[in-house]
Amino acid sequence: MTAHESSRPVGAAGSDVESRLAELGLAVPEVVPPVAAYQPVVVADGVVYTAGQLPLIQGELPLTGKVGAEVTEEQAVELARQCALNCLAALKHAVGDLDRIARIAKVGGFVASDPGFFGQPKVLNGASELFGHAFGDLGAHARSAVGVAALPLNAPVEVDVIAHVA
Amino acid sequence: MTAHESSRPVGAAGSDVESRLAELGLAVPEVVPPVAAYQPVVVADGVVYTAGQLPLIQGELPLTGKVGAEVTEEQAVELARQCALNCLAALKHAVGDLDRIARIAKVGGFVASDPGFFGQPKVLNGASELFGHAFGDLGAHARSAVGVAALPLNAPVEVDVIAHVA
Amino acid sequence: MTAHESSRPVGAAGSDVESRLAELGLAVPEVVPPVAAYQPVVVADGVVYTAGQLPLIQGELPLTGKVGAEVTEEQAVELARQCALNCLAALKHAVGDLDRIARIAKVGGFVASDPGFFGQPKVLNGASELFGHAFGDLGAHARSAVGVAALPLNAPVEVDVIAHVA
Numbered sequence: 001m002t003a004h005e006s007s008r009p010v011g012a013a014g015s016d017v018e019s020r021l022a023e024l025g026l027a028v029p030e031v032v033p034p035v036a037a038y039q040p041v042v043v044a045d046g047v048v049y050t051a052g053q054l055p056l057i058q059g060e061l062p063l064t065g066k067v068g069a070e071v072t073e074e075q076a077v078e079l080a081r082q083c084a085l086n087c088l089a090a091l092k093h094a095v096g097d098l099d100r101i102a103r104i105a106k107v108g109g110f111v112a113s114d115p116g117f118f119g120q121p122k123v124l125n126g127a128s129e130l131f132g133h134a135f136g137d138l139g140a141h142a143r144s145a146v147g148v149a150a151l152p153l154n155a156p157v158e159v160d161v162i163a164h165v166a
Numbered sequence: 167m168t169a170h171e172s173s174r175p176v177g178a179a180g181s182d183v184e185s186r187l188a189e190l191g192l193a194v195p196e197v198v199p200p201v202a203a204y205q206p207v208v209v210a211d212g213v214v215y216t217a218g219q220l221p222l223i224q225g226e227l228p229l230t231g232k233v234g235a236e237v238t239e240e241q242a243v244e245l246a247r248q249c250a251l252n253c254l255a256a257l258k259h260a261v262g263d264l265d266r267i268a269r270i271a272k273v274g275g276f277v278a279s280d281p282g283f284f285g286q287p288k289v290l291n292g293a294s295e296l297f298g299h300a301f302g303d304l305g306a307h308a309r310s311a312v313g314v315a316a317l318p319l320n321a322p323v324e325v326d327v328i329a330h331v332a
Numbered sequence: 333m334t335a336h337e338s339s340r341p342v343g344a345a346g347s348d349v350e351s352r353l354a355e356l357g358l359a360v361p362e363v364v365p366p367v368a369a370y371q372p373v374v375v376a377d378g379v380v381y382t383a384g385q386l387p388l389i390q391g392e393l394p395l396t397g398k399v400g401a402e403v404t405e406e407q408a409v410e411l412a413r414q415c416a417l418n419c420l421a422a423l424k425h426a427v428g429d430l431d432r433i434a435r436i437a438k439v440g441g442f443v444a445s446d447p448g449f450f451g452q453p454k455v456l457n458g459a460s461e462l463f464g465h466a467f468g469d470l471g472a473h474a475r476s477a478v479g480v481a482a483l484p485l486n487a488p489v490e491v492d493v494i495a496h497v498a
Contacts, residue, residue: 102376105374105379106374113482114481116482118482119484120482120484132369140374141370142371142372143368143384146384146482146483146490147480147482149481162381164377164379
């Protein structure tokens with residue numbers, strides 16, 4: 001249905017989106033099982049809602065703590081990027097092929113913040129830029145970034161997404 | 167329109183959803199009047215947005231304070247369940263019959279947290295499990311749980327919902 | 333298409349919504365450029381998602397700090413109103429004419445809060461009442477108000493909106 005599908009290179013990782021991630025040396029991870037009584041992602045009437053994604057890598061948080069205290073801004077940028085990868089895993093789980101995503105519409109970014117840390121936008125750029133690389137113009141999204149008191153498992157960053165399907 | 171409607175038992179609380187709540191000894195409360203200049207719920211193009219619901223019971227908060235400090239995790243689970251009941255009241259206010267809800271799509275959970283409290287997922291399960299009991303598979307939702315610095319009226323928990331109507 | 337359009341007074345600010353703002357001595361500002369790698373607003377399938385808007389005036393924050401500490405509740409009400417004006421700028425950027433907005437559906441309000449400050453609803457009324465003035469019944473929205481640990485640039489308030497287009 002999309003122009004993307006006809007131009008998929010032979011041997012690519014399964015979709016144009018995944019091909020672009022592969023150029024960055026990245027792959028969509030397995031979907032992160034919910035840590036509680038909810039689903040990783042829900043699709044309703046063409047709108048895809050992901051659960052808030054922590055920067056888990058194979059079930060483990062590489063770092064814990066508040067950004068601006070135990071965790072640096074630079075470290076948090078990388079963690080936000082991992083949250084975004086986990087969002088991609090959730091989106092793929094929902095729609096099968098990431099090329100079916102018509103728009104990354106809204107990103108919610110939550111940074112566990114020392115009360116004196118105000119660099120939430122830079123931290124969340126780790127996620128936003130990944131969506132941009134993966135989806136091109138369709139990845140350009142509205143975003144709210146806030147600094148919260150604490151996150152599940154003492155994670156430094158959490159990201160969720162509302163996307164629309166073609 | 168739904169299979170639910172034809173199987174409604176005589177004498178039930180008005181809908182399949184309310185019948186299932188009745189099995190738990192629960193009833194949908196009256197909708198909580200907004201504490202400020204907004205509406206408890208809005209429906210637009212088949213999407214239902216509830217306001218953030220505090221764990222008010224007949225206009226009173228049973229407990230106040232931060233979870234992990236003045237309020238225990240166990241107490242907060244119960245409060246989250248009350249928030250969810252108040253969300254059901256808002257949804258019913260919007261659509262009349264809760265059986266018209268096609269999907270609980272996204273739940274936002276805000277826990278007023280001591281900075282050292284990381285059990286937000288368990289707390290919010292108090293809400294998520296209620297939605298599951300009430301709506302079955304249609305109640306399985308994506309969720310973001312975060313720990314915030316403070317909530318209105320010193321409430322320990324706040325929950326909002328995006329649902330889709332059939 | 334709407335009844336509004338035919339009743340637009342000569343010389344008004346371009347739309348019924350802007351005329352009503354003009355009665356308050358207000359004008360829709362220029363859209364605030366994103367402070368990071370995202371868009372100020374996205375439209376998808378008739379749903380408009382704004383980015384979280386800080387109370388910037390011509391690129392500057394009039395005040396910084398936590399509400400309940402460096403910033404008073406009264407000051408924060410005014411800042412929330414500025415956030416709402418910036419949301420209107422984003423909505424106008426998305427749809428061209430604010431009269432095309434069919435409903436302000438959901439408002440998210442984030443108040444950088446001293447842990448002992450619980451007046452988030454009153455603060456956010458600064459935004460909610462502006463939406464009510466500007467859009468009338470179509471501006472009546474669901475809202476979640478929370479107190480967060482910190483906001484970008486040490487802003488005291490951030491507001492985002494989900495609106496639906498006619």
